[in-house]
Amino acid sequence: MSATGLAPGSAGIGADVDTMNDSSDQASATTPPRNHDGELAVAAIFDDGMVLQRHQPIAVFGEAPAGSTGTVTLTIPPRHGAVDSGPGDADGNGGHGNGSGHGGNSSHGGGKKNKKGKNRKRKSGNPAKAAAAEAASAARAARALEPDVVSASFTTNTDGHFSVTLPAQDAAHGCTLTVTLDGGSSVTFSDVAIGEVWLCGGQSNMEFELQNSFLGAEQIAESASLAGQVRFYNVPKSGAVSDLADGTLEQLESAARWQPVNPATAGSMSAVGYYFASTLALSLSGRYDQLLADVVLELGAAELRRRVGVFVPPEDPTYEDTVLQYLQDTGLYDNVRKQAEHRLPQRLPAAVIERYRDVPVGIVDCYIGGTSASAWISEDWLDSSAVGKQYLERFHETCDGKSEAEQAQLFADWQADNLAYCERTDAVRRERPDITPWDLEAEYGCCPWPPPQVPQSAWHVTGPYMNMVSRVAPYSIAGVLWYQGEEDSAYADGYEELLTLLINQWRSTWNSPRLPFMLIQLPQYTAASAADIVELKATGEAVVSRETDESFQWPAIRAAQLAVADELPNVGIVSTMDCGTFGDIHPTDKTTVGIRAAAYALERWYGFAELDGAAADMADDFIEMPGDSGNNATGSLADEMAADLDDLDPTLASVLGVNHDELDDIADMLAPTSPEELAEFRGSNAIVNEAGCPRAREAFATPDGAVLVRFSDAVGLHLAENPTVSGDISETGDFTPLTFSFAERIFGESLMTAYVSTILDPLRSGFELAGADGRWYRACVAIADSSDLDDEAMVRAWLPDSAEESCNVDNETADGIADGAFRPTAIRYAWRDWTAAPLFSEAGNPAFPFLLEL
Numbered sequence: 001m002s003a004t005g006l007a008p009g010s011a012g013i014g015a016d017v018d019t020m021n022d023s024s025d026q027a028s029a030t031t032p033p034r035n036h037d038g039e040l041a042v043a044a045i046f047d048d049g050m051v052l053q054r055h056q057p058i059a060v061f062g063e064a065p066a067g068s069t070g071t072v073t074l075t076i077p078p079r080h081g082a083v084d085s086g087p088g089d090a091d092g093n094g095g096h097g098n099g100s101g102h103g104g105n106s107s108h109g110g111g112k113k114n115k116k117g118k119n120r121k122r123k124s125g126n127p128a129k130a131a132a133a134e135a136a137s138a139a140r141a142a143r144a145l146e147p148d149v150v151s152a153s154f155t156t157n158t159d160g161h162f163s164v165t166l167p168a169q170d171a172a173h174g175c176t177l178t179v180t181l182d183g184g185s186s187v188t189f190s191d192v193a194i195g196e197v198w199l200c201g202g203q204s205n206m207e208f209e210l211q212n213s214f215l216g217a218e219q220i221a222e223s224a225s226l227a228g229q230v231r232f233y234n235v236p237k238s239g240a241v242s243d244l245a246d247g248t249l250e251q252l253e254s255a256a257r258w259q260p261v262n263p264a265t266a267g268s269m270s271a272v273g274y275y276f277a278s279t280l281a282l283s284l285s286g287r288y289d290q291l292l293a294d295v296v297l298e299l300g301a302a303e304l305r306r307r308v309g310v311f312v313p314p315e316d317p318t319y320e321d322t323v324l325q326y327l328q329d330t331g332l333y334d335n336v337r338k339q340a341e342h343r344l345p346q347r348l349p350a351a352v353i354e355r356y357r358d359v360p361v362g363i364v365d366c367y368i369g370g371t372s373a374s375a376w377i378s379e380d381w382l383d384s385s386a387v388g389k390q391y392l393e394r395f396h397e398t399c400d401g402k403s404e405a406e407q408a409q410l411f412a413d414w415q416a417d418n419l420a421y422c423e424r425t426d427a428v429r430r431e432r433p434d435i436t437p438w439d440l441e442a443e444y445g446c447c448p449w450p451p452p453q454v455p456q457s458a459w460h461v462t463g464p465y466m467n468m469v470s471r472v473a474p475y476s477i478a479g480v481l482w483y484q485g486e487e488d489s490a491y492a493d494g495y496e497e498l499l500t501l502l503i504n505q506w507r508s509t510w511n512s513p514r515l516p517f518m519l520i521q522l523p524q525y526t527a528a529s530a531a532d533i534v535e536l537k538a539t540g541e542a543v544v545s546r547e548t549d550e551s552f553q554w555p556a557i558r559a560a561q562l563a564v565a566d567e568l569p570n571v572g573i574v575s576t577m578d579c580g581t582f583g584d585i586h587p588t589d590k591t592t593v594g595i596r597a598a599a600y601a602l603e604r605w606y607g608f609a610e611l612d613g614a615a616a617d618m619a620d621d622f623i624e625m626p627g628d629s630g631n632n633a634t635g636s637l638a639d640e641m642a643a644d645l646d647d648l649d650p651t652l653a654s655v656l657g658v659n660h661d662e663l664d665d666i667a668d669m670l671a672p673t674s675p676e677e678l679a680e681f682r683g684s685n686a687i688v689n690e691a692g693c694p695r696a697r698e699a700f701a702t703p704d705g706a707v708l709v710r711f712s713d714a715v716g717l718h719l720a721e722n723p724t725v726s727g728d729i730s731e732t733g734d735f736t737p738l739t740f741s742f743a744e745r746i747f748g749e750s751l752m753t754a755y756v757s758t759i760l761d762p763l764r765s766g767f768e769l770a771g772a773d774g775r776w777y778r779a780c781v782a783i784a785d786s787s788d789l790d791d792e793a794m795v796r797a798w799l800p801d802s803a804e805e806s807c808n809v810d811n812e813t814a815d816g817i818a819d820g821a822f823r824p825t826a827i828r829y830a831w832r833d834w835t836a837a838p839l840f841s842e843a844g845n846p847a848f849p850f851l852l853e854l
Contacts, residue, residue, distance in 0.1 A: 051362025204369030211267030239463025275594025479516030716842020
C-alpha cells in the first residue's frame with residue numbers, strides 16, 4: 001500500500017476527546033484538569049504514576065500568574081527498605097541496627113573470631129567516645145528510615161511560565177511530587193517512580209500498537225510479569241491550530257494518563273516502545289541480579305567449604321547448582337543473600353550498583369501516523385534551513401489565497417473521503433477476511449492520502465511540534481527512539497538535512513546538546529499491485545528480478561538516516577532490513593525492532609559491553625508460543641504453532657495473504673523434530689547478542705574485475721542461502737510472508753535458511769556492480785576469510801561468467817567479463833526499495849545497505 005497514514009487499528013486523532021464526550025463522562029468536560037489547582041497548572045505530562053528520569057536534573061514546569069513564587073518538593077521513601085547494619089554472617093549473627101537491614105536479626109553481634117576460633121573481646125575504650133559512636137550509629141539508622149526530601153523554588157516569568165530543576169536522583173519507587181504556589185494552590189502527584197525515560201517518536205510504524213502486532217495477544221497476557229517495571233504515557237495526538245484555541249487540546253491532555261504496563265493497558269502502547277522498554281527494564285534489573293548472584297555464589301561456596309569441607313571451584317560445571325542446592329537445603333540462602341547485598345558495595349562503586357538496581361522504565365509515546373519530519377519541527381527552525389523552507393513553501397502553496405473557511409472545508413472534504421474509504425474497506429475486511437492489501441487496493445483504489453496541508457490538519461508542518469513536543473519538553477528523558485521517514489520518501493534528497501534539523505532542535509528544546517537519539521532505519525517495502533502478486537505466485541520470480549521504474553526513494557531515506565548517525569554525536573541506528581512486509585507499509589513484526597534497538601542502547605548508553613545472552617533469553621520470553629515453558633518445553637514447535645494458528649484472527653491471515661491451510665503448512669515446515677532441538681534453537685542467541693549491525697567501511701576493485709568490501713561490526717558475518725526478505729519464494733513458487741520468516745529466525749533458524757559463504761545466484765545476493773557505462777549489474781558474492789580480523793570481515797563480489805546467470809547483464813557485457821575487460825566503478829548492496837538482503841552477523845543482525853564508489 002502506498003499510503004502511510006495512521007497505523008492500522010490505532011487510536012485516531014481526538015479519540016480521547018470523543019471518549020470524554022460520551023454520555024457517561026459528561027461531567028468530566030467541566031471538571032478541572034487533574035494537574036490544575038486554582039491558578040496553578042502543572043504541565044499535563046506530570047501525573048500520578050509517572051516515571052521521572054534518574055541521574056540527571058529533574059525538570060518540573062507549568063503555568064501560574066506572572067511573578068508568582070512557589071516550591072517544588074520531591075519526597076523519596078527509604079530506598080530498598082534497608083538499614084546498613086553491617087555484614088553479619090551466614091547464621092544471621094553480627095551487624096548493627098534493628099534487624100531490618102542486611103546481616104541478620106540480632107542488634108549486636110558476638111564479635112569476631114581469631115585464627116584459633118576464639119572470640120576476641122573488644123577493648124573497653126573511652127566510655128564517652130563509645131557512647132557518642134553509639135548515638136551516631138543510632139542517628140544514622142533513624143535517618144535511613146526517613147524519606148529523602150529535595151525541593152527547589154521558582155518564580156514565573158512575565159508570560160506566566162515557570163520551570164525549575166530538582167537535583168538528580170537514583171532509581172526509586174513510591175515517591176511524591178508536590179508543586180505549591182506560595183499562599184495557596186497546590187498539586188500533588190503520588191506513586192511516582194524514578195528510572196529511565198525514553199520518548200518514542202515518529203509516524204505509523206512507531207504508532208503501531210502492541211495489540212495489532214504479531215503475537216501481540218500473547219505479549220499482552222505476558223505483560224503482567226512487568227508490573228511496576230514499565231509505565232507509559234501517550235501524548236495526545238494533535239496538530240491542528242484550532243485544538244489550542246478551542247480548548248480541545250486541554251481536554252485531550254486531561255484525559256491522558258501515565259499507565260502501568262499490564263494486560264489491561266499494554267495493548268494501546270507502541271509495540272516497538274513495549275519491546276524496547278521491556279528489554280531495557282529486564283536487562284537492567286537482570287544485570288544487578290547477576291552481580292548479586294556472583295557474590296552469593298562466592299559466599300555460599302565459602303560456607304560449603306567451611307562447614308562441610310567440600311571445595312567446589314568456580315570453573316567446575318556443577319559449581320552454581322551445587323552451591324545453590326546447599327544453601328537451599330540448609331536454609332542459609334536468605335542470610336547469605338543479605339551478606340551479598342552488603343558486600344556488593346564493597347566490590348563495586350555505588351554508582352555502578354544503582355545503575356542496575358530495581359530500575360523502572362517509562363515510555364513517552366509521541367507520534368502521529370503519516371507525519372513528515374517537518375511536522376515535528378517549529379516554523380522558525382524550518383525557515384532556517386533550505387530544505388525546511390521548501391516544506392514551508394509547499395504548505396503556503398496550499399493555504400495562501402484561501403480563507404480560513406475555505407481551508408477548513410478543504411480539510412473537511414478530505415476527512416469525509418478518508419472516513420468513507422476506511423469504513424468501506426473495513427466492511428470488506430469483515431466480510432472477506434482473506435482479502436489481501438493489494439487485492440483491496442485493486443478493487444477499491446488507494447486510500448485518500450496525504451491530507452491537505454492546512455492549519456486545520458494534524459499533519460501540517462510544525463503542527464505536532466507545537467501541540468505535542470513543545471508541551472512535553474523539557475520533561476527529563478534519557479533519549480529519543482525515532483522511527484520515521486516513510487512520509488518523506490517523495491523528498492528523500494533532503495531528508496538528511498531535515499532529520500539533522502529535527503535532532504538539533506529537539507536537543508535545543510530539551511537543553512541537552514548530546515541527547516541520545518536511537519534511529520530505526522526503514523525496513524524493506526514496495527507498493528505491490530495485484531498483478532505483481534499474481535506474477536510472483538505464478539512464476540516464482542521475485543518482483544525485484546525485473547528491471548522496473550523503482551524510485552529508489554527508500555534506499556535514499558535509509559542512506560540519509562545512516563549519514564545522520566555518522567555525522568551527529570550520540571546518535572545510534574539499527575538496520576531492520578529483515579523486518580518489512582511485501583506490499584504492506586506496516587509490518588507486524590515489531591519484536592525484532594524493539595529488542596534490537598534496546599540491545600544497541602544497552603551497549604552504547606548503559607555500559608553493557610556484552611549482553612551475556614540476557615537479551616536473547618528475553619527474546620525467547622517475549623515470543624513464547626501457547627503452552628511453551630521456555631527451554632524446558634516438552635512439545636514440538638509444530639504443536640505449539642498449530643495451537644496458535646487455531647486461534648489466529650482471520651484478519652491476520654488476510655494481511656499475510658495466506659489462508660489457514662497454508663499457515664499450517666508453514667508451521668509443519670518450521671517445526672523442530674524434538675524438544676532437544678527446540679531448546680537448542682531457543683538458546684542460540686538468534687536475535688541479539690552484540691548490538692552492532694554489519695557496516696561496509698570501504699571497497700576496492702581487484703585486478704580480475706571483482707570488488708572487495710571491508711565490514712565492521714561483522715562477527716560471524718554470513719550469507720543466508722534463502723534471504724529472509726519479508727516475502728520470499730519457495731521452491732514451489734509459493735509466497736511466504738515475513739511474519740513466518742521472523743518466526744523461523746526465532747524458533748529454528750537453521751531449518752529456514754542455511755548459512756553459506758557463497759551465493760552464485762545474482763538474484764539472491766543483493767549485491768550489484770556498476771561499470772564505466774553507469775549501468776548496474778547483479779553480482780555473485782562470497783565471504784572472504786576473516787578469521788584474524790576480530791569484528792571485521794571481507795566480502796568479495798563479482799559478475800557471473802555468462803549473461804544467462806544475471807537477468808541484467810547483456811551479451812556484450814558478458815563478453816567483456818569473459819575477456820577481463822569489465823572494470824567496476826561502484827558497488828551497492830540491498831540498494832532497492834525491495835530486494836534480497838542476505839548478509840547477517842553471527843547475532844542475527846542484518847547488514848546496513850550501502851553504495852560505495854571505487
